[in-house]
Amino acid sequence: MAKGKRAAAMAENRAKLIRAAREAFATQGYADASMDELTAAVGLTRGALYHNFEDKKGLLWAVVEQIDGEMAERLRIVREQAPTLWQGLLAEGSAYIEMALEPEIQRIILLDGPAVLGDPSKWPGENACLDITMRTIRALIEEGVVKPVDVEAAGRLLNGAALSAALWVAAADDPKSVLNKAVDAFRELASGLLRKAV
Amino acid sequence: MAKGKRAAAMAENRAKLIRAAREAFATQGYADASMDELTAAVGLTRGALYHNFEDKKGLLWAVVEQIDGEMAERLRIVREQAPTLWQGLLAEGSAYIEMALEPEIQRIILLDGPAVLGDPSKWPGENACLDITMRTIRALIEEGVVKPVDVEAAGRLLNGAALSAALWVAAADDPKSVLNKAVDAFRELASGLLRKAV
DNA sequence: TCACTCACATACGAGGCGTATGTCAATAGG
DNA sequence: CCTATTGACATACGCCTCGTATGTGAGTGA
CATH class of the missing domain: 1.10.10 (Arc Repressor Mutant, subunit A)
Incomplete structure (x- = not known):
């Protein structure tokens, strides 16, 4: 044994x-x-x-996979705790922005990862974060809350907006106030997907 | 002489x-x-x-500055040719997405640049693209077309969405149809900034 | 004409990656 | 219980690349 x-x-x-x-x-x-x-x-x-x-790059792959999985799990929890799907989507976006404040995620996932390993959307685990966002959007369309947009397109652009916001917040002198502005703007943009304005 | x-x-x-x-x-x-x-x-x-x-990095700085300047100029032309400011903003977004299809811009400005030189928003020339977008948004707010959002936040998130879309399109097997979806989604998101829905 | 400057070439050292080879503990078989 | 084999890891080597220190020759001013 x-x-x-x-x-x-x-x-x-x-x-x-x-x-x-x-x-x-x-x-x-x-x-x-x-x-x-x-x-x-x-x-x-x-x-x-x-x-x-395999090599140095292979080690980065392993690291990226691990972090990506952790992020997806955290986002899943945030989403499930929200009272409605729509609020869940917004909460996901905020959580994503806040996560990118962590140096580890920022440097490895958002900067070096894409530069060294290529387009994140083609990573194994298929970028679990994006996957979750897309699932939520699909459900919202079925609920009639969101316009019948292309799910993948909307998901990617939302993620991209959140990512950009995160990098901005991370590099700001006053992260706290900038974080608020970023989250507000994210909600405004996301509301463009709604069937009727709130 | x-x-x-x-x-x-x-x-x-x-x-x-x-x-x-x-x-x-x-x-x-x-x-x-x-x-x-x-x-x-x-x-x-x-x-x-x-x-x-200065060194290898210094050469990259020089290259980035040059390309960044060219991109800003192209965006300026696109914006000025649009009949209205709002349409100019949308045209800018589309143009940005399309520009990121060019391998040179994609690799140098969008991937290696941030990874090697740090946050693009702190680049000299202050990321001319973002600057133009922000100017347009500010004007639209003054016109009453767009909600009184934080100008920088909105600009950054819009740029981020466009960037994400661009990378998606660039990596797609069928760039042409994906480009359409991306541009559509971009317009939907941007409409979230409008004071009243279109 | 002559000394000086400076743009660039050449030479050198340090360090990093990837691979080929060595080594020793853990297993399998008799 | 003893031996052969596997395999996880260490060691050693070569190649490449960057950055710097030094050399050199054309251009410049007096």
């Missing part, structure tokens, strides 16, 4: 490397993160890295 | 390097563009590069 000993150790090391990579990529950026330092920080060498992952 | 001989040659070489950099950065991406190859392609060495620009 001592069969899983090596597999367990390997999973442990994979997790350690991903944890270290999240830290390094978030603080130094992908390009400036040294694989030697990163692996040494958790008591390993680059040997472990190239054995567990 | 043969005073400008060296200065003229220098300006020439600067231009050549920027041209080569636009080509290299657009096709290979910033990280994978070799400065040796890039300079050799125009008959120079890295010596010229580090003399004319």
Whole structure:
């Protein structure tokens, strides 16, 4: 029964490397993160890295997948706690904007990810955040609350608006007041999807 | 009067390097563009590069400034040709989406630029595109066509939506039909800013 | 004509990535 | 219980790239 000993150790090391990579990529950026330092920080060498992952890019893939999954889960919870679908959509947008304030998400998911791995919409897990937004919009159209727009188009543009807002807020000198303006503007834009004005 | 001989040659070489950099950065991406190859392609060495620009990043700055200026000029023309301000705003958005189809703009301005140089809103020239959008929105508010929203917030979110749409279109298998959907959705979202629905 | 400047080339060192090779513990089989 | 094999990881090497320090020759002013 001592069969899983090596597999367990390997999973442990994979997790350690991903944890270290999240830290390094978030603080130094992908390009400036040294694989030697990163692996040494958790008591390993680059040997472990190239054995567990394809290459440096492969490690970024793993990190991105993990963070993306966490974000999707958080958005799901926010949406489900809202009293109506429409308010859920708005809450999702706000939550997304606020999440992008976190340096880890901002740097890895919003900046380096697209630059290194290409268009996020083609990431495996298919950008779980977008998926959730689209599902909500589809339901709202069926409810008759939202105009019969193209679901994917609306979802992507809403996400893009939220993303832009997030980057703006993150770079602002006074994030708090800017955050309010951004969320307000997001709601105004989103209301353009409504069948009739509120 | 043969005073400008060296200065003229220098300006020439600067231009050549920027041209080569636009080509290299657009096709290979910033990280994978070799400065040796890039300079050799125009008959120079890295010596010229580090003399004319601060470093590799400095060359990217120069390229970004040039492209940004061109984009702003194109958007200005589009806006001025529209019959009304509101239609000008929509036309700007569409034009922006279409511009992001160009690999050069997509790769350099939308992907590598933010990742390497940081938040575009803090670029010198202050992101001329955004500036134009904001001016238009301000005018529309004064006309009473648009709700009294925060100008910067609305401008940024609109730009973000357009950018997202552009990346989507660029990565699509069928850019043409996707472009239509994207532009439609953009108009719907933008209409959320209107004082009364159209 | 001569000294000086400066735009650019050349030479050098440091560091990073990817791969080929080595090593030792964990398993499987007899 | 002993041995062979696997596989996870470490070590060592080569190649490339960036940035800088130094060299050089054409242009410039007196």
